Amino acid sequence: MLLKRTLLNSAIVGLLATASGAASADLSSRYSDNDGDLLADIPADASEQVDPDTLIFAYTPVEDPAVYADVWSDFLDHLSEATGKDVQFFPVQSNAAQQEALRAGRLHVAGFNTGGVPVAVNCGGFRPFAMMAAEDGSFGYEMEIITYPGSGIESVEDLEGRQLAFTSETSNSGFRAPSALLRSEYDMEAGEDFETAFSGSHDNSVLGVVNEDYEAAAIANSVARRMLARGVVEEGDYEVVYTSQTFPTTAYGLAHNLDPELAEDIQDAFFSYDWEGTALEEEFANSGEAQFIPITYQENWEVIRTIADANGVTYDCD
Known part of the structure; x- marks a missing residue:
């Protein structure tokens, strides 16, 4: 499993700085x-x-x-x-x-x-x-891109030609942050370099990956941790291929x-x-x-x- 973390002052900052005023x-x-x-x-x-x-x-x-x-x-x-x-x-x-x-x-x-x-x-x-x-x-949580074991997705680059589930277009970790990240750091656009789906919630995205309905998903890890604690999913049901900076x-x-x-x-x-x-x-x-x-x-x-x-x-x- 490849775990990669980025901070605001790393690759994504170039894109964000142009929009910040x-x-x-x-x-x-x-x-x-x-x-x-x-x-x-x-x-x-x-x-x-x-x-x-x-x-x-x-x-x-x-x-x-x-x-x-x-x-x-x-x-x-x-x-x-x-x-x-x-x-x-x-x-x-x-x-x-x-x-x-x-x-x-x-x-x-x-x-x-x-x-x-x-x-x-x-x-x-x-x-x-x-x-x-x-x-x-x-306070805060991180955006994670997760996949199921054996999917063949071991890094963000492996998403090319595959499917990535988002939650909704208003979600930070479920759409906006991963979209900005993939565009700025990996030159990957939704609908062009990978297929998309919208699950409606982080819970649905986690369960969709675990049940192999989605090949990968962008989620808030705070939601996943609560699902693990309640026994809704188990350790090892999914793998993390990317972890972001911390968000509110x-x-x-x-x-x-x-x-x-x-x-x-x-x-x-x-x-x-x-x-x-x-x-x-x-x-x-x-x-x-x-x-x-x-x-x-x-x-x-x-x-x-x-x-x-x-x-x-x-x-x-x-």
């Missing part, structure tokens, strides 16, 4: 950004703010949403107590469904996958404020138009939550996470915005 908001015309933080402002007019009786929470799409309804249940009870609101878990089936629910005002609190955060920010008014981290404050993980945040006091209560709930002995701790300890830490979109998502720019991503939300 002064930060500017790409927000839909529905929103304003008067403070320059790249996020939709909270409406100044109280009549445009919402204070729902029931808060709707959604976690980024996974292979079995029912599992994560249980994982999040204790936290959502805590959120309910902190806000005085009923809280409902919304089991989204796809990234597109989660994004549309936010845009339509049906989603109030959410965790969006890394690559989906800029879409949610620009098209749905998402205001991210938290991310999971380890006890020491470290799922961002948690709010709809931009929530009542400011409610928004503050929700944020306080994340940072006051005691993970010890909970299903959340049991699940996310498998990827080294043990707390929520504060983040800013402007700083923590800079590399993700740069990768999106390198892939020519635009936000035509209107």
Whole structure:
């Protein structure tokens, strides 16, 4: 097995540097950004703010949403107590469904996958404020390209003429980062040098490789580690042929138009939550996470915005 790691200041940096420039908001015309933080402002007019009786929470799409309804249940009870609101878990089936629910005002609190955060920010008014981290404050995951044993794929170069599965076009590790990497470092274009498929989620991509439905797949290794810990897949079911730099993980945040006091209560709930002995701790300890830490979109998502720019991503939300 060949394991190769790259850092931002290695081969991919040349492409990313050409796309990186002064930060500017790409927000839909529905929103304003008067403070320059790249996020939709909270409406100044109280009549445009919402204070729902029931808060709707959604976690980024996974292979079995029912599992994560249980994982999040204790936290959502805590959120309910902190806000005085009923809280409902919304089991989204796809990234597109989660994004549309936010845009339509049906989603109030959410965790969006890394690559989906800029879409949610620009098209749905998402205001991210938290991310999971380890006890020491470290955070992140790596993009990995995996294959099944005996596939004949032992290096990235071996993908030529083969099939590589992505998750969705909004995913960082499941599409944008590997696309930029393959183009810049290996001069390989999807649809020309290798065939593609879209699985819909990292779980599906891992299972697709293990079951030999896909020859290879680009995944977030944090998802794979949790699947290994739950016994969904076993060590040796797949092999890693590439590991990337570290990226920020799922961002948690709010709809931009929530009542400011409610928004503050929700944020306080994340940072006051005691993970010890909970299903959340049991699940996310498998990827080294043990707390929520504060983040800013402007700083923590800079590399993700740069990768999106390198892939020519635009936000035509209107």
